[in-house]
Amino acid sequence: MKVRVGVIGTGAIAKYRHLPEYASREDVEIVALCDILENKAVKAAKRFGVDENKVYTDYKEMLAKEKLDAVSVCLPNYLHAEVTIFALNQGLHVLVEKPMATSVKEADAMISAAKKNNKVLMVGQNQRLAPLHVLAKKIIDSGMLGKVYTFRTVFGHAGPEHWSPSGSWFFDKQKAFAGSLADLGVHKIDLVQFILDDIEEVACFSAILEKKDCTVDDNSIAIVRMNNGIMGTVETSWTYKPKEENGTVFFCEKGTLKMAVEPDAPLVAYFNEPGRGRLVFEVPALQTNEEGGQFNTGVIDSFIDTIHGNIANPIPGEIGKKALTAVIACMESAKSNRKVKIAEVR
Ligand SMILES: NC(=O)c1ccc[n+]([C@@H]2O[C@H](COP(=O)([O-])OP(=O)(O)OC[C@H]3O[C@@H](n4cnc5c(N)ncnc54)[C@H](O)[C@@H]3O)[C@@H](O)[C@H]2O)c1
Structure with missing residues (x-):
């Protein structure tokens, strides 16, 4: 059909x-x-x-x-x-x-x-569908690196004006509701919730550092703590130039896992154990918003396969809501200058 x-x-x-x-x-x-x-x-x-x-x-x-x-x-x-x-x-x-x-x-x-x-x-x-993130989740779940203690995840580029010629709405709070946090942070929050655990509490700084006629954040930095105690930072930016950053690092008990950080190795683990060193995983690079960086995200394939009943919906509304709620918690934290628990967000 x-x-x-x-x-x-x-x-x-x-x-x-x-x-x-x-x-x-x-x-x-x-x-x-x-x-x-x-x-x-x-x-x-x-x-x-x-x-x-x-x-x-x-x-x-x-x-x-x-x-x-x-x-x-x-x-x-x-x-x-x-x-x-x-x-x-x-x-x-x-x-x-x-x-x-x-x-x-x-x-x-x-x-x-x-x-x-x-x-x-x-x-x-789409970040949770990217092959390197799917493999990263398997690596973490396997226990190969032991417990995850902390993480750093970053998504930044030069701004939506370089992506969409009609995208002035991205800068308008009435239409976008948030800036880099909603545009890019929602992806990285979803990613770390997919691999690690749900976020319990956030503390966030937001600012408009560069963009003119802009009523939303062009930069945000959040510290988050998850239900299982893992802590990390989520950095989002519309002023990273000339290259975008879209990487994540997990600092673990037995070593470090880097995703989309090293140019020659999309997914690489470093082990503390003497002689074990660096392990590069064979996996395609993360797609980028830059020229030539767009390819199949798997979102459409998953949507159609879900409609056919061939797979379970990998990103249902409930998952979208979790990421959105954490974004709103970050916005409330930045506005009120205090830590905000996810459970407080209505
Ligand atoms: N998944 C991703 O990685 C990713 C990347 C970029 C954008 N997005 C999201 O996609 C959405 C669109 O972003 P974009 O970059 O394509 O923006 P865009 O401005 O390039 O496209 C939006 C389009 O909607 C049209 N439009 C506006 N109001 C309309 C209406 N009432 N009826 C019909 N058309 C209307 C505009 O004319 C425009 O062509 C946003 O929610 C954005 O966050 C997702």
Whole structure:
């Protein structure tokens, strides 16, 4: 069975990831596209072989007129919840970009709508699908490095203006709700929660250090403590130049594990034990936002395979909500100058 898909929002993430990844699957038909800027959707339709009569500027009209099974929601953050809930209530499966929503309340409503309609709700938190992170989790779970004590995880680039020409909304608190924390922090928080444990408490500093006309953080540094006592830092930045950083280091009882840190070795372990030294794992590098750095994230494949019932949803709404809640805890900490427990966030 072909899954009939519509894409809502044909900006950067649709162009670089959703559309090419859908187009690469024989069991998917990209039926219709929607963008408030019609010429953008028309351009995308031409590029991905979609009938130009199936281009819409109003997503409700698209859902009313087209017979779809699923949609990707690739819109500015403040629209995620509204559009996702509408599509789920129309009986469609939804892949929504991260952060899944702008509040816990919205996330809960999205999760409820998916349950009520018995449809797939998946969140585009792709870091947990990257082969080097999947292997890193296996290494940690195997006990090869002993207990994890602390970690450092970083995601920074030169800013969304270098990624999306239409992305001025990223700087607007009303539309984005948070800056580098929501854009990049949500990925790294999800990653460390995937591999280690859930975050229990955070302390965070945020600032606008460079970006003009910006009402959200362009840099944030959070210290987090997890339920199992592991402590770490999460650094997010829109001012890392000229190269982006997207690496993670775990400092463990028996050595150190580095992910996407060393240029020649995407995943490498160093052991304390004399003679054991450095172990490089054979695994593809993490994709980057830089020129030529985009390739299959596995998100679309997982979404379609989940719809077919071939796999369990690897990034359901509940996982998206956990990452979002920790982001909100960081925002509250930065604002109030105090530590914030995840359990306090409503
Ligand atoms: N998973 C990832 O790694 C990743 C990377 C980048 C962006 N994202 C997420 O993807 C989402 C979109 O980001 P982007 O970089 O593509 O932004 P973008 O600005 O390039 O694209 C957004 C598109 O939505 C359109 N749009 C705005 N309002 C609309 C409406 N009411 N109806 C229809 N279309 C509308 C805009 O015209 C634009 O084309 C964001 O939530 C962002 O956080 C995820």
